[in-house]
Amino acid sequence: EDKVVQSPLSLVVHEGDTVTLNCSYEVTNFRSLLWYKQEKKAPTFLFMLTSSGIEKKSGRLSSILDKKELFSILNITATQTGDSAVYLCAVEINSDYKLTFGKGTLLTVNP
């Protein structure tokens, strides 16, 4: 059975802190790993990772994939209250269109 495990499940920090969110996976025929941010309703796409060791960056957010150890991390530096959200990790299997999601990490950034 394909599994995606995110940790921690919740995290509370102060503005300006740096956070690291983790996503590990056990799937057959890995194709890609995706990160999403969900504030109120629709998750919005952050990053898509397919190759090990190549960091993707967007402003204060960055992510990297380790295909040997089967995990990815999402880093957020200099956190702001607007970063408060649920961060979802999903893995795509090579043989079909399905994505398997983790349970998400609820990040709360306090002023």
Add this chain to the structure above:
Amino acid sequence: DGGITQSPKYLFRKEGQNVTLSCEQNLNHDAMYWYRQDPGQGLRLIYYSQIVNDFQKGDIAEGYSVSREKKESFPLTVTSAQKNPTAFYLCASTRQISGANVLTFGAGSRLTVL
């Protein structure tokens, strides 16, 4: 603007009633999905469709039904057989980025069974 429209946003139903959630996209995406989200559970796949007139069961299809008569539309019916239907339902479609499928989500429909 292109996007995915889900309706209604909020829905209440009595036990034993069927209810249909609408999902329409004008992105010209081939594949469409329905996910269910419960607190602390992440997103779980109900049904997905890669082309018109074809769809496959996801991980939690029992008590749900779908149709895909048009490329733009993928309605989900929550039947009375679904034992715990109160949840947040997300519809999505995919676009390809560098060969990988990236989901675009609608704003969701929150169903409450009274």
